[in-house]
Amino acid sequence: MRKLLIVGNWKMHLNASQASLLVHRLSERIKIHRDIEVVLAPSMLALQPLSLQIDRRKFRLASQNAYFHDEGAYTGEVSFTMLRELVHYGIIGHSERRHIFDEDLNMVRDKMAAAIRNEITPILCVGETKHERQDGETKQVLHDQLMTALSNLTAHEVGKIVIAYEPIWAIGQVAAKPDQVKDAVAYTRGYIADVFNDSAAKKVRVLYGGDVAPEVIHGLLAVPGVDGFLIGRASLNYQTFADIVEAAHRWQRNHETSKEGE
Ligand code: PGA
Secondary structure, three states: OOOEEEEEEOOOOOOHHHHHHHHHHHHHHOOOOOOEEEEEEOOHHHHHHHHHHOOOOOEEEEEOOOEOOOOOOOOOOOEHHHHOOOOOEEEEOOHHHHHHOOOOHHHHHHHHHHHHHOOOEEEEEEOOOHHHHHOOOHHHHHHHHHHHHOOOOOHHHHHHOEEEEOOOOOOOOOOOOHHHHHHHHHHHHHHHHHHOOHHHHHHOEEEEEOOOOHHHHHHHHOOOOOOEEEEOHHHHOHHHHHHHHHHHHHHHHHHHHHHHHO
16 A cells, blocks of 8 residues: 655744644544655744644654754754654755855765765655756756765665655646656656665655645656645645645545556
8 A cells, every 4th residue: 555645834933823823724624644745844832832732643754944054053943853753744945045145066975965864764855946847957956966965875874755846837726637747757766776776766755745735746646756746835724634634644545446447
């Protein structure tokens, strides 16, 4: 059975009490499903209280960012070491980090190593800009981002990470078409098969992110190799987020049943 991963990235929204209220509302609506893992990425400030509040059978936590050194004189930063007991996952290289905060390829690579060193599963974000797509550079961009980010990892480690394909032109705009996602996901798994091995390419979980809403998830779940979603705006609305989780579960159930009937 394929287990889907659905990650809500709350970005710089909701203070600790607002985040707590959202978790409360989500808990009322989201059921525990064996075939779905739901992950919440609140602000750094809300991680500690939410780690005490959440039912761990229902939700896991992710950080939206962290620094690559474990400790030291780095004013304003939080390390993966500090997050060890709080989060299962760490989002790394989100396009907003790369573009607004100038995180370069090497910094993303060092953060990948730091997350793994601290036993936090990285959710590595990759994806091209609109111009790069128009210029036919999508694969080259994915290649460069994957090559650097994964360069210090073993095949075994790569098999355990999560990669989120998030085309920058789609984030907060309009979801990519299933065919566009299919090409990017196939390229990503192909790259991992070539550079690491088939087992890592099969095991690595690949998500899609960029304007995910309940209406588009069926089309995207049908794309081979998509294991779930990284969701921004729609994850801030408890009804919408819960609808996405339930719709994904129903899709899984129907899909598994039809496979059994084959
Ligand atoms: P969006 O954001 O769902 O609002 O497009 C996705 C993301 O940035 O991870």
